[in-house]
Amino acid sequence: MESSAPTLIDIGVNLADKSFANDREEVLARAKKAGVKTLIITGTSVNGSEKALELANQYDDTCFATVGIHPHDAKQANAKSINQLRSLATDKKAVALGEMGLDFNRDFSPRPQQEKVFIQQLELACELKLPVFLHERDADQRMQAILKDYRDHLINGVIHCFTGQKHVLFNYLDLDLHIGLTGWICDERRGQHLLKLIPSIPSNRLMVETDAPYLLPRTLNPKPKSRRNEPAFLPEVVKTIADGQHTDYARVANETWQVTKSFFQLPLTA
Numbered sequence: 088m089e090s091s092a093p094t095l096i097d098i099g100v101n102l103a104d105k106s107f108a109n110d111r112e113e114v115l116a117r118a119k120k121a122g123v124k125t126l127i128i129t130g131t132s133v134n135g136s137e138k139a140l141e142l143a144n145q146y147d148d149t150c151f152a153t154v155g156i157h158p159h160d161a162k163q164a165n166a167k168s169i170n171q172l173r174s175l176a177t178d179k180k181a182v183a184l185g186e187m188g189l190d191f192n193r194d195f196s197p198r199p200q201q202e203k204v205f206i207q208q209l210e211l212a213c214e215l216k217l218p219v220f221l222h223e224r225d226a227d228q229r230m231q232a233i234l235k236d237y238r239d240h241l242i243n244g245v246i247h248c249f250t251g252q253k254h255v256l257f258n259y260l261d262l263d264l265h266i267g268l269t270g271w272i273c274d275e276r277r278g279q280h281l282l283k284l285i286p287s288i289p290s291n292r293l294m295v296e297t298d299a300p301y302l303l304p305r306t307l308n309p310k311p312k313s314r315r316n317e318p319a320f321l322p323e324v325v326k327t328i329a330d331g332q333h334t335d336y337a338r339v340a341n342e343t344w345q346v347t348k349s350f351f352q353l354p355l356t357a
Contacts (some may be wrong), residue, residue: 169211221245
């Protein structure tokens with residue numbers, strides 16, 4: 088994509104990841120050239136959220152951040168952690184709480200602890216009136232049950248990196264949640280069911296992300312030498328969505344930009 092391409096916002100970038108340590112400036116330059124001019128850096132722990140905010144403030148004209156505790160890190164969280172998140176969330180660059188949720192696929196943290204920390208963060212989001220950036224793997228029923236208790240008091244929420252089946256998608260849409268799609272839809276081995284679901288996602292609920300450095304789109308041509316994903320490859324996700332909707336790239340780009348700007352209340356003009 089040329090720099091004249093429609094502007095995109097990547098709602099989920101792990102820019103603090105060590106794989107970006109040596110060429111972060113170049114990564115951001117390539118993103119901008121590809122039309123990805125705004126990045127939301129994901130916080131996944133207290134320390135990770137601090138780093139995400141540090142980068143967001145360093146690249147002030149490009150980046151924002153989420154602050155939260157990923158279910159993988161829930162085992163290390165305590166009451167002090169929630170108070171630390173409360174403090175971090177006051178930063179002008181903090182636009183959502185998360186990444187938070189449940190992961191019953193890997194179970195890196197005990198499920199009761201995952202649920203406790205998830206609920207604590209939902210309560211904090213209700214208190215601070217911030218949207219939530221949600222993670223869920225193999226835990227949709229429990230996730231939905233918990234969210235139902237808080238949804239009326241939440242400003243908004245997005246299921247980050249959605250990979251579920253049709254009934255799961257519809258249940259999340261029934262909760263008035265947004266859906267984030269990644270390069271998973273570009274994976275011919277495990278993303279085919281998502282391609283069929285694209286027309287079922289209302290345009291006013293759809294956002295796009297890379298989850299970089301993970302989930303490199305397998306449809307990139309030519310294929311990069313590295314397996315590391317980066318924001319410059321977000322146009323490939325948008326292209327795949329546009330194909331699935333039988334519409335053009337510019338329309339999807341413009342719609343997701345508007346939806347994302349509104350969802351995160353980003354102070355953007357173009």
